[in-house]
Amino acid sequence: MIGRLTGALLEKHPPRVLLEVQGIGYEIDVPMSTFYDLPVVGTQVTLYTHLVIREDMHLLFGFATEPERQTFRMLVKISGIGARTALALLSGLSVADLHCAVGAQDSARLVKVPGIGKKTAERLLLELRDKLDLAALNSDHTASSTSESDILNALLSLGYSDREASWAIKQISSNAVVSDGIRQALQLLSKER
Numbered sequence: 001m002i003g004r005l006t007g008a009l010l011e012k013h014p015p016r017v018l019l020e021v022q023g024i025g026y027e028i029d030v031p032m033s034t035f036y037d038l039p040v041v042g043t044q045v046t047l048y049t050h051l052v053i054r055e056d057m058h059l060l061f062g063f064a065t066e067p068e069r070q071t072f073r074m075l076v077k078i079s080g081i082g083a084r085t086a087l088a089l090l091s092g093l094s095v096a097d098l099h100c101a102v103g104a105q106d107s108a109r110l111v112k113v114p115g116i117g118k119k120t121a122e123r124l125l126l127e128l129r130d131k132l133d134l135a136a137l138n139s140d141h142t143a144s145s146t147s148e149s150d151i152l153n154a155l156l157s158l159g160y161s162d163r164e165a166s167w168a169i170k171q172i173s174s175n176a177v178v179s180d181g182i183r184q185a186l187q188l189l190s191k192e193r
Helices: 032-037 066-076 083-092 095-104 107-111 118-128 134-157 162-171 178-192
Strands: 004-013 016-021 024-029 044-053 058-063
Touching: 004 024, 016 044, 032 083, 032 162, 044 066, 058 066, 058 083, 066 083, 066 095, 066 118, 083 095, 095 107, 095 118, 095 134, 107 118, 134 162, 134 178, 162 178
Parallel strands: 024 058
Antiparallel strands: 004 016, 004 044, 016 024, 044 058
16 A cells, blocks of 8 residues: 655646655645645645555555545545545535534535535535544634634635635634635735736
């Protein structure tokens, strides 16, 4: 199993990147959350990887963080959830957002991800409820995730996509008051459009 790769980033074409490691170029599919955090082409980068071997091909998936990879591995173990669906989930929701959705049993949040229907969302919530370490996540991020969730909901209600809202929240101070956080996020998003 290939567990981690470090090398020069040669190409970035969503959702695939090409990583050169000691003269060998690895094509790696990454979730958009990882893709947006990648440095410019030519820079050294480390990705945690998961290799899927099928009859007709070998697929290599890469993640910026270990929690992303662990969540991906958990998702592909669920009946009916393949690697592409798991990648789509991690592209549409951060690991923390997925934890929050599972903790709140919020299927509406999962249905917003392309390729996830109501039945699949409900199955995901049922299967992940006991598997995700919600207690650990909640103890680390209770206050900040509550304000981040409020900011995210405000941005979504204003018509911004999950990706845009999540990106803006990553840019603002994690200890920002909700009203200040919304104001900062709106300023950032207005510059991006």
